[in-house]
Structures are given as structure tokens and as C-alpha cells.
Amino acid sequence: MSIHPASIDARVEVDTIAGRVRGAWRGEPGTPGASAAFLGIPFAEAPVGDLRFAAPVPKAPWEGVRDALEFGATAQRGDPGVTLIPEPSVPGDSTLNVNVFTPRPEGTAASVPPGDGSTGSTAAGLPVLVWIHGGGYFAGSPASLWYDGARFNRDGVVTVSISYRLGFDGFGWIADAPSNRGVRDWLLALEWVQQNIAAFGGDPSRVTIAGQSAGGGAVLTLLGMEAAQHLFHGVYAISGALADVSPDRSEAFGRGLAAAAGVEPTRGGFSTLPEERILELQKKATELGPDSLASMLTEGLPLGPAIDGDLLPRSTRESIRAGVGADKPLVLGATDDEFTMAFAEAERKLRWIPKSVVLRKLGLSKSAMKPYLAANADIARKGTARIAGRYLTDMMFRTSVVGLVGLRGDAPEHAPTWVYRFSWPSGRFGFAEHCLDVPFFFDCLDSIAIEPLAGPNPSQTLADEVHGGAVAFIERGDPGWPRYTDAARATRVYDDPSSVVSDGYASVASLLAPA
Known part of the structure; x- marks a missing residue:
């Protein structure tokens, strides 16, 4: 996939520390809303050969000018069959790359006027959004048209999307490889x-990291990582899915994969396996059936950031409780029905099964059953499938929002935290499902593949609100609604119309363990 400038004159070049890159303008340079895109710039050497299963190595300098007109290779291979966001796979070895979208590439600052909502050019540089894609830590790619930073550029924000190794290559335990x-x-x-x-x-001193799903978990992991604190200044976590895989589970998974492949659990052993074989084994080892949902809720994902005693000496929750990242402003939230779609196909069958039976099968304790159903009576009235989907959503996402805010605290010396819910019901599904909020965040309701997720008439008013709040947070460190405190628990509810309510996550209270 590539960008298509109108003419050769629309090219623009910028010097990086490794060499010069050539991107392209979208729109007439110097006019409101115009921005330049630089795609597939390598930040590391290709992780192949001796660098397979190694820590990333910075990209060596190159001579001449490198074209940055097409998306780089992605760690995602083929069609994973799971993404709700159009995230294509791009073949190739150089999978560690960044895409940069900017209204003000080098040498053009004086000619770029402010766009809608922008503060215009400043000598100090524009605020920066760095986006980390989701996909369960095993799928997804930054080569999505939804992640184009054009609308953020219009509003004075430079945008970067990054790639990273996925699945076992990125997160699997190997005895003698970096964790x-x-x-x-x-x-x-x-x-x-x-x-x-x-x-x-x-402006490198004004970098906000953001991501959705596994990407939301990624930015929360970075928030709780001592080694990362100098690299960003604010965090926006959308439906963050933390992994925090335990050391024992991580090692057991790695040894199990090696045994299934008939190799030693070492770099030498795994390096004898072609990429396709590891992907095949990984898929088989992580398959979820109807009876394994409950274990996933209690054990979490088997592949993802793991507690390793090095980068992650303890869980993200423990790090945040200890005050790591407390100086970074944070926005976090989730959609109301992230994974309700998981039960959509079984809705007719589930209507004949008592809600309590399905919820017990999913792991809801007998003591929490009555208060949980009472707190979610409006959803329970819609049937067993809907309350099962809400419970799955609550356990995987919504309880984490409340739990992390509680661990972070609201002491005056801490940076503020803001909480939201995305409640607007999709015109396709009738509820706010996983990934629905992403095109609103990027203000790209006119992009490809929106209708299958959002329906035929997504609310532009709501996109203006969600995107505008993100821009305000990235620019000024405040998304525009009251900060969350233990006393007020202000929650922005994104709907049409939107509102601010007190204790917007009260319905998950019966699922929270005592502090």
C-alpha cells in the first residue's frame, strides 16, 4: 500500500539520524489541512538471521535518499482472521519501522498556516502522538488507513505509528534469548x-503514547516501566488489555512450543523452524474454545509482555501502585460491550439457558451473582447472551479501568487521571463493541470499512468530541472534562449526546477484589 502524491513536485525530504528519507505531501503544501506522510522508515535492522529472537538493533546509516512512500513490512503475516480494524499485512523482512504524518516537515514551517483547531507553527515544535496498534499481541499492523494521522495533523499534532514483533517472535520465552x-x-x-x-x-518533550486493546495494554505497560519514563509525557489508553504474563507461565509456554516442534527451547532450536511453522504451533497452542473462556479470564493471555525480572521486574499493577508513572497524565477507558460479539452467534441457543448458569460457567462467583445482576439489570433484561458479553467485557477491560485508577491514586502531587466510557451503540450491532471507538479517535469516519463496524450513519458530532478531547490532551494535558478523583469519580460517557456522570463504572463494583 502506498501514498499517491499528485506529482513529483509533491515529494518532500527530511534528514533522520540514519539518513535522508523522501515522503509525499497530501494536499497542496502551505494550505490548511495539508500534511506529509513518510511511510516505512526503519528504526531497527530487520530481525532475521542472527538478529532473529535478538534485541532490536538500531538501523545502520544509509547513503542517498530512501523512499518512504509505501508502508513497510509488517510482523503480521497473511490474514489473521481476527481484526475488526482494516490492518493489512505487508510481506518483507524489515518489519521494524515507523510511519510519520506531519503538517510541518523540515524546511516548511514558515509556509504552513494553522488548520482547523490548530495553534499553528511554533518554534518549539508541535506535540506528538505515538500510536501502538492492537491485535492481542499476536496480530495487527500499523499499515491501516484508520491510523493515518491526517486529521491529527490538521489539528496541529505530529503523528507516528510504530510496528513491533508479534506473538512468539516478540514475546515468547526462549532460554538464551532476550525477554x-x-x-x-x-x-x-x-x-x-x-x-x-x-x-x-x-517536539520530543511533548510526546503522548496511545494505543487500543493490546496497544492500550502496551502504553499502560510502558507507563509502569521505569526504563521507559524518559520517552513520553502522557498516556491515552483505549480498551487497554494488560498481559503481565507470569514467569512460570511464560516459560511453560515456551517449553511447550519447543516440545511440540521437537526442538530445544533455545535460540538455536527455534531458529531451525521456519516462521510459518512457529505461527502454526502458536495458533494451535493459543486456540480458545467455549470451555476455555473462563480460564482465559483468570489466567489472561499466554503471549504478551511478561514479568521477567529485567524490563518488567513486577506486574504493571504493582508498578503503578508503587508510583511508577505517577507524574504522567493519563486518560483511560473502554467501550461498554467490548466482547459481547463473542456470544452473538449463540444468542438464540443461550436464550434458553438461565443467566446464572452461563455466568457461573464463565467464573462469576455465587456470592457476586445477585449484586452483579442487580447492577446490570438493564443488560440482563436483554437476554443471556448480552449479560454474558457484558461480564466478559467487564472482566477483561472495565474492571481494569477502575482497578488501575484506584492503584494510581489521586494525591495532589500526582499527575491527573481522566476516565471515560464509550457507550454509543453501533448502527450495525446495537452496542458499543471492541474497536468501535478507534475511527472516532482518529476522526476518520470517511475511511474504508467503517460501516461493517459502525453502521451506515456514525455520528460525526461524537467523532468531533472524541477526537477533540484527544487533541486537547495531547496539546495541553487536559481532555476537557473533570479529572477522576476517588470522591467524585467523574466519568466522560461518549454517546450522542455525551455527558459526564459520577461513578460511570459502578456496575463492576461487585467484581472488584478488595484493595
Whole structure:
């Protein structure tokens, strides 16, 4: 996939520390709303050969000018069959790359007027958004048209999307390999931003990291990581799915995969396996059936950032409780029905099964049953499938929002936290499902594949609110509604119309363990 400038004159070049890159303008340079895109810039050497299963190595300098007109190779291979966001796979070895979208590439600052909502050019550089895609830590790619930073550029924000190694290559335990290789990819990509973003018109001292699903979990993981604190200044976590895989579980998974492949659990052993074989084994080892949902809720994901005694000496929750990242402003929230679609096909069958039976099968304790059903009576009235989907959503996402805010605290010396719910019901599904909020965040309701997720008439008014709040947070560190405190628990409810309510996550209270 590539960008298509109108003519050769629309090209624009910028110097990075590794070499010069050539991108392209979208729109007439110097006019409101115009921005330049630089795609597939490598921040690390290709993780192949001796660098397979190694920590990422910064990209060596090149001579001449490197075209940055097409998306780079992605760690996602083929069609994973799981993404609700159009995230194409791009073949190739150089999978560690960044895409930069900017209204003010090097040498053009004086000619770019402010766009709608923008503060215009400033000598200090524009605020920066760095986006980390989701996909359960095993799928997804930054090569999505939804992640195009054009609308953020219009509003004065330089935007960067990054790639990272996925699945076992990125997160699997190997006896003699560096741990958390995907996490190390995030860190090196953020180092690249610090070293290079000024050349693209951005301010390295005003970097907000954001992501959705596994990407939301990624930015929360970085928030709780001592080694990452100098690389960003604010966090926006959308439906964050933390992994925090335990050391024993991580090692057991790695040894199990090696045994299934008939190799030693070492770099040498795994390096004898082609990429396709590891992907095949990984898929088989992580398959979920109807009876394994409850275990996933209690044990979490088997692949993802793992507690390794090195980068992640303890869980993200423990780190946040200890005050790591307390100086970083944070926005976090979730959709109301992230995974309700998981029960959509079984809705007719489930209507004949008592709600309590299905919820017990999913792991809801007998003591919490009555208060949970009472707190979610409006959803329970819609049937067993809907309350099962809400419970799955609550356990995987919504309880984490409340739990993390509680661990972070609201002491005056801490940076503020803001909480939201995305409640607007999709015109396709009738509820706010997983990924629905992403095109509203990027203000790209006119992009591809919106209707299958959002229906035929998504609310532009709501997109203006969600995107506008994100821009305000990235620019000024405040999304525009009251901060969350233990006393008020102000929650922005994104709907049409939107509102601010007190204790917007009260319905999950019966699921929260005592502090």
C-alpha cells in the first residue's frame, strides 16, 4: 500500500539520524489541512538471521535518499482472521519501522498556516502522538488507513505509528534469548522518536503514547516501566488489555512450543523452524474454545509482555501502585460491550439457558451473582447472551479501568487521571463493541470499512468530541472534562449526546477484589 502524491513536485525530504528519507505531501503544501506522510522508515535492522529472537538493533546509516512512500513490512503475516480494524499485512523482512504524518516537515514551517483547531507553527515544535496498534499481541499492523494521522495533523499534532514483533517472535520465552523482544521494539521506536521527531516538526518533550486493546495494554505497560519514563509525557489508553504474563507461565509456554516442534527451547532450536511453522504451533497452542473462556479470564493471555525480572521486574499493577508513572497524565477507558460479539452467534441457543448458569460457567462467583445482576439489570433484561458479553467485557477491560485508577491514586502531587466510557451503540450491532471507538479517535469516519463496524450513519458530532478531547490532551494535558478523583469519580460517557456522570463504572463494583 502506498501514498499517491499528485506529482513529483509533491515529494518532500527530511534528514533522520540514519539518513535522508523522501515522503509525499497530501494536499497542496502551505494550505490548511495539508500534511506529509513518510511511510516505512526503519528504526531497527530487520530481525532475521542472527538478529532473529535478538534485541532490536538500531538501523545502520544509509547513503542517498530512501523512499518512504509505501508502508513497510509488517510482523503480521497473511490474514489473521481476527481484526475488526482494516490492518493489512505487508510481506518483507524489515518489519521494524515507523510511519510519520506531519503538517510541518523540515524546511516548511514558515509556509504552513494553522488548520482547523490548530495553534499553528511554533518554534518549539508541535506535540506528538505515538500510536501502538492492537491485535492481542499476536496480530495487527500499523499499515491501516484508520491510523493515518491526517486529521491529527490538521489539528496541529505530529503523528507516528510504530510496528513491533508479534506473538512468539516478540514475546515468547526462549532460554538464551532476550525477554520481551516486542517491548524492546517499543522502546527503540520511542528512542527513534526522541532522536528524530524534531526534524519532522515535532517536539520530543511533548510526546503522548496511545494505543487500543493490546496497544492500550502496551502504553499502560510502558507507563509502569521505569526504563521507559524518559520517552513520553502522557498516556491515552483505549480498551487497554494488560498481559503481565507470569514467569512460570511464560516459560511453560515456551517449553511447550519447543516440545511440540521437537526442538530445544533455545535460540538455536527455534531458529531451525521456519516462521510459518512457529505461527502454526502458536495458533494451535493459543486456540480458545467455549470451555476455555473462563480460564482465559483468570489466567489472561499466554503471549504478551511478561514479568521477567529485567524490563518488567513486577506486574504493571504493582508498578503503578508503587508510583511508577505517577507524574504522567493519563486518560483511560473502554467501550461498554467490548466482547459481547463473542456470544452473538449463540444468542438464540443461550436464550434458553438461565443467566446464572452461563455466568457461573464463565467464573462469576455465587456470592457476586445477585449484586452483579442487580447492577446490570438493564443488560440482563436483554437476554443471556448480552449479560454474558457484558461480564466478559467487564472482566477483561472495565474492571481494569477502575482497578488501575484506584492503584494510581489521586494525591495532589500526582499527575491527573481522566476516565471515560464509550457507550454509543453501533448502527450495525446495537452496542458499543471492541474497536468501535478507534475511527472516532482518529476522526476518520470517511475511511474504508467503517460501516461493517459502525453502521451506515456514525455520528460525526461524537467523532468531533472524541477526537477533540484527544487533541486537547495531547496539546495541553487536559481532555476537557473533570479529572477522576476517588470522591467524585467523574466519568466522560461518549454517546450522542455525551455527558459526564459520577461513578460511570459502578456496575463492576461487585467484581472488584478488595484493595
